[in-house]
Amino acid sequence: MAEQNNGTPSHIPTVIADELHVVYRVNGGKGGKGSATAALSRILRRGESPGVRKVHAVKGVSFTAYRGESIGLIGSNGSGKSTLLKAVAGLLPAERGTVYTHGQPSLLGVNAALMNDLTGEKNVILGGLAMGMSREQVRERYDGIVDFSGINEKGDFISLPMRTYSSGMAARLRFSIAAAKDHDVLMIDEALATGDRKFQKRSEERIRELRKEAGTVFLVSHNNKSIRDTCDRVLWLERGELLMDGPTDEVIKAYEKETGK
Template sequence: MADGPCGRVPTVVADDVHIVYRVRGAASGRGGATAALSRMLGRGRDEARGVRTVHAVRGVSFTAYRGEAIGLIGSNGSGKSTLLRAIAGLLPTERGRVYTDGAPTLLGVNAALMSDLTGERNVVLGGLAAGMSRRRVRERYQDIVDFSGINEKGDFISLPMRTYSSGMGARLRFSIAAAESHDVLMIDEALATGDRRFRIRSEERIRELREQAGTVFLVSHSLDSVRDTCDRVLWLERGVLTMDGPTERVLAAYEAETGA
């Protein structure tokens, strides 16, 4: 991508992005009579087939630049996680386009590690999946374990991940993903399940990643985490980008509107 204003380098461009889910379900109406009539009249084809459409993201446009940490806020179901999945290339757009410079990495609470394998083995597999070489994984292994803090009360790293609490799993996922710098790192509520000490460490690490010329997106219901970590905020409601601007200005408007 070409340089943006004042030499800033864009990493993500969302251009009038629309994302629509099509959810299959039972046909509407008792006994399907309403659906049958719709078919006869040639109306409501999706509804007649028991397919419901959800317009999750509606015409969102923005440009993210290298070195920014951007918070995504909004009520549940506002399209935050859906937008991140589209940036990561995991969801197609109905209309509009998403352009990225470099490889985007999406980290969520449910990021795919293998529950039957030990934490140790998952560190290796997760590091390889994140693009590290085997040698680099070995070099970073102890730092990852120490950062996660999961061994502070026992040798949990040698146990299967199915024995971990949700907080322990989230801490290990974040520690693996944040072990290296990223072109674009997207964090979806992964800090919400950590304890206070881990959140502080994580927020410090996010600031480091931003300073290493990457771009960080953070979806969080914790306005304090967004305030402490991000220099810019996107506020989505019902799939629409309501406001985009400096953190304090957007959070002040959001708190005034929602009473958060």
């Protein structure tokens, strides 16, 4: 079961990060060393040129997330929040340590699947299929996705190419597509910063529904109010290290005291 009768999350682990380290490598070319031939040569040698710069983005982070939890990630810019989500989603390899997941993690949004030259309507179908929904499920949920996004509140925008959308409209549609599916683990990066207060409210309500339906939700946001309204637990990262992990109010108070935000 997803929750106990008292409303607290049941102790079924969905994500375990064990001493996770993530390192980016940035190749810099000097005098032709950045050419495709040189890159291929480095791969074949399994070596790195002296021009490779390493960025240690996540440093030894450990935590266990449970089914039914909504977990906020806070920290200053460049603290490793988004990198951590990508590693949990399997989009970035671990340098050291391990991530275990129960079920399929989904990182919002479905940017890779949405295409600017296609209409919003076709992108809803494409995005739903990309997330593993059947054509039947996409058809059943199509009207709900469009209504939730508010895309058509000021005209028939869903029939227009996505290149005609503002960045806010596109982000709302991405959130609406991703939120239409029941996820084992849903990770949202700054989604609630998009749109007016009405849309943010709908988003927060949908996250609560997703929690009840079984999954675990991770939310990265610089908006402490969204974190307070949505999450019952917070991870605070700085410079890739986990400084604090605990109840939302406790962690945010410590964060605000330290940063003055």
